[in-house]
Amino acid sequence: MSARYAAVDDETLARAVLAHCVDGPDALMYAALKGAPDAMTLADAIVDVHGSRAGASSGRGAAGALDEMFLTGTARWGRRVNATGLERFHAALDGWMRRLDTLPSLRTDDLRSFLCADGAMWIIAPHHPCWPGQLEDLSERADWAAPLCLWGQGDPAALTSCEGPVAVVGSRGATEYGCAVAHDVGAHAALRGHLIVSGGAFGADAAAHWGALAAAERYPDRAGRTVAVFAGGLEHIGPQRNRHLFDRIVASSGALISEMSPQTVPEARRFLLRNRLIAALARTVVVAQARRRSGALNTANWAAELNREVYAAPGDITQPGNTGCNMLIHENRAIILVDSEDVTEICHDDHMPRPPGDAADFAAPMPRTEPASSRLALGSGGRVPSSEAPDTRPRRSPPEPDADQLRVLDAVRACRRRGRAADEDAVLETLRSRARGAEDGTEDGDAEKTERTVTLAWVTRQLGDLELAGAIVRAPNGGFTPSTGTP
Incomplete structure (x- = not known):
């Protein structure tokens, strides 16, 4: 085994598995992780619930533990969550478990090999000394x-x-x-x-x-x-x-x-x-x-x-x-920028860079109370069970979009009417343009308020919530489009 991916400790490996599950930045996963004792505990709970869906285990306790981690982490993050937020978390969890099926195995040695591309890559996490x-x-x-x-x-x-x-x-x-x-x-x-x-x-x-x-x-x-x-x-x-x-x-x-x-x-x-x-x-x-x-x-x-x-x-x-x-x-x-050569005005003081190192030199293994080989492994030879087993949980209708989400949804439609990809930047520009009165004659006071409150992060969060609620889907051009049946 290559020293580069052998140096990946259990906590980093668990974070890599979670990152694979979310397939991109995900505030819901981030909140759950803030409420978990560590990434390995969160990953194990998701694997246990996934196993219960395929009939491999009970998973009842793990499902409750996941909800508790999410609620605790959301509070620690300084946010509040209601029943709708918990429904979004459950909807996201379904997607995370589908992504688990794309992993070849859940045995730690196999995961290290796959997630480090047989030693061609290193992985670092926030507890690593090289983490920015x-x-x-x-x-x-x-x-x-x-x-x-x-x-x-x-x-x-x-x-x-x-x-x-x-x-x-x-x-x-x-x-x-x-x-x-x-x-x-x-x-x-x-x-x-x-x-x-x-x-x-x-x-x-x-x-x-x-x-x-x-x-x-x-x-x-x-x-x-x-x-x-x-x-x-x-x-x-x-x-x-x-x-x-x-x-x-x-x-x-x-x-x-x-x-x-x-x-x-x-x-x-x-x-x-x-x-x-x-x-x-x-x-x-x-x-x-x-x-x-x-x-x-x-x-x-x-x-x-x-x-x-x-x-x-x-x-x-x-x-x-x-x-x-x-x-x-x-x-x-x-x-x-008045000068591309004299950069002293835009930089901090001159300094010597940190000396070069090697990924294996910076390993920061975290002690565990049980053998690493027993973690993230199911009884069926470490294979991820199929998620095609029927899910008997009662299904709820997706929550109705709130006023802010309806504004964003309308901006998505406006972008598409103009033949423009409804990505985060385009939606933000449309909302601010409307507030300035370019499209619907609103007053300047609205424009000032919008500039302060409607930010890129705000738009990104609203789009994410709409996607989780099933109101919009990703379009081939990288933007969003209202899903079929959305009013």
């Missing part, structure tokens, strides 16, 4: 779930090599100007020891990574490193034309990371969720160049939600590729 603690801001400031764990390749110490990382993002179709800005900011920030974070895509992202690598090649002992964050499992990192870039990042003691379990396809919706990790990892976010509709603006929105500093590079107003950055500056949502 600023990710918790996602649940404290943005009211959304922080990742349960991170998968990675390269050096995990890169994630904590800098106290105030710099994220550099921009359009995939960035011009020579945009790529030059991204490359220069990445290079000059790395020369001062800072970590450069981006998304590994074409255009501005790749230019920022290459800038950091150029600094590392020039000053290998003191230059900062670079981390690329991906939207799917790490077997699906892309684009393939950037394969050489990814290899260089790993070879230069940087890292490639994802919150998604192996074999997860990077669907369009996952990129918007990935952007929140880029924003959360950074203290400063620089938008090098962006069109009016760009994923980089989504990252800037997350950064503002998380109280990060956002800078934008101004550009020629006759070129559509600069519209997004100019708009951020005009609307006071970003500080103007």
